[in-house]
Amino acid sequence: MASHDVRAAGVLARGGxxxxxxxxxxxxxALGAYAKVHTPSARPLLTLGFSGMLQMKVWLGALAVALLxxxxxxxxxxxxRLPGAGAAPDWxxxxxxxxxxxxxxxxxPVAFHCLWALGFGVSSPRVLLHGxxxxxxxxxxxxxxxxxxxxTAPGWALPVLGGTVLGSLVLTWLSAALWFFTRSGLPLF
Incomplete structure (x- = not known):
């Protein structure tokens, strides 16, 4: 392959x-802008059997963090990269x-209620960090x-993006659900 072909392939890979x-x-x-300009309804649309919107949000958020x-x-x-685990089985x-x-x-449902019912809050550093x-x-x-x-994505791309997904969800959970649990205990319904 000619050097200009290699350069063109690299440009296309970086472009994608x-x-x-x-x-x-x-x-x-787009999510942040919508949450900021939308007037929050201040009420839940659904609670999925939980006693309130916040209880639903914190437990579904905890489930999501555990799954991540x-x-x-x-x-x-x-x-x-899992020490001592050997090759991963097919499952x-x-x-x-x-x-x-x-x-x-x-x-x-957690994000929907954050955006629709609560909006993008800036009332404290914790709330801003959460949003x-x-x-x-x-x-x-x-x-x-x-x-x-x-x-053609770079080899580091998926681990970095996956780490960002995990890290941002954990940070979201820490700044809301853990905060809620430390003040309210572990209310389910």
Missing amino acids: FSAALLGGAGVSV VAQLLTALWMWG VAPLHRWSGSIAFVATL VAGCVFYGAYAAKMLGLRLQ
């Missing part, structure tokens, strides 16, 4: 990955995909899903 990153950034900004920890462990196992990859899918679905981390989570998730489809 750049587009995935820009798409993720667009998701983050499973994502981390299965990813480390699949990539041979690990589907477990990785399904735990991520279920975690994402669990976050949807920014939540927007980053969805942007990183979008970029990761787009990046998965690229054959």
Whole structure:
């Protein structure tokens, strides 16, 4: 392959990955902008059997974080980075995909109520951090899903994007659900 062909392939590869990153950034900004300009309803649309909106949000958020920890462990196992685990059996990859899918679905009612019922708060550093981390989570998730489809993404891309998804969700959870649990105990219904 001629050197100009190699350079052109590199530009296309970077362009696809750049587009995935820009798409993720667009998701983050769009969610934050909507949450900021939308007048919050200050009431839940649904609670899924929980005693209130906050209880639903913290428990679904905790479920999502637990499932993303499973994502981390299965990813480390699949990539041979889990100490002492040996090669990952065939069931690990589907477990990785399904735990991520279920975690994402669990976050949807949480995010919907954050955006629609509560809006983008700036009343304290904790609330601001929560809103920014939540927007980053969805942007990183979008970029990761787009990046998965690229054959030419850099080798570091998926681990970094996956780490950003996990880190931003954990930060979102720490700044809301853990805060709630430390003040209210563990209320279910």
